[in-house]
Amino acid sequence: MSKVFTLAEVSEHSTNKDCWLLIGGKVYDVTKFLDDHPGGDEVLLQSTGKDATDDFEDVGHSSTARAMLDEYYVGDIDSATIPSKATYTPPKQVQLNQDKSPGLVIRLLQILVPLLILGVAVGVRFYTKSSA
Incomplete structure (x- = not known):
């Protein structure tokens, strides 16, 4: 034994x-x-x-x-x-936007931000052409 x-x-x-x-x-x-x-x-x-x-x-x-x-x-x-091995439990994820559909502000930003970027790009191009 x-x-x-x-x-x-x-x-x-x-x-x-x-x-x-x-x-x-x-x-x-x-x-x-x-x-x-x-x-x-x-x-x-x-x-x-x-x-x-x-x-x-x-x-x-x-x-x-x-x-x-x-x-x-x-x-x-x-x-x-022998101490038992601890198992990893990931923290619970917090769901901030549960309805899955973007709000009105988000939709407006999705349209307005690209237009603003385009406007700035055109303005810079126009400004550099008129300065030359």
């Missing part, structure tokens, strides 16, 4: 002399592997004290790397000691 650890117990092992990782509900003592890890020991040390499953999976480890975990296995985690 395997030993069951709490997250607090696993978190105590977070140095380069004593490094444990929690991956997929299992606890691994990777201290002897720190010097051999292709990504360096810092990558592993940054993943201590938490559930490192996502960190491990995001890298896309090979089947060989996954098989190597077996030799570092020391026990299982008490899942009740």
Whole structure:
């Protein structure tokens, strides 16, 4: 029967002399592997004290790397000691114009602004021709 650890117990092992990782509900003592890890020991040390499953999976480890975990296995985690992951809930969007039809002011602006721009362009052109 395997030993069951709490997250607090696993978190105590977070140095380069004593490094444990929690991956997929299992606890691994990777201290002897720190010097051999292709990504360096810092990558592993940054993943201590938490559930490192996502960190491990995001890298896309090979089947060989996954098989190597077996030799570092020391026990299982008490899942009740792992905080649940918070899920992101986006804020509710405020609907300012619920009727979907533009108001009278908007419709007037849609007509008057282009006419104003056209008038200014014609005025500038006329002014530059008469000045020359």
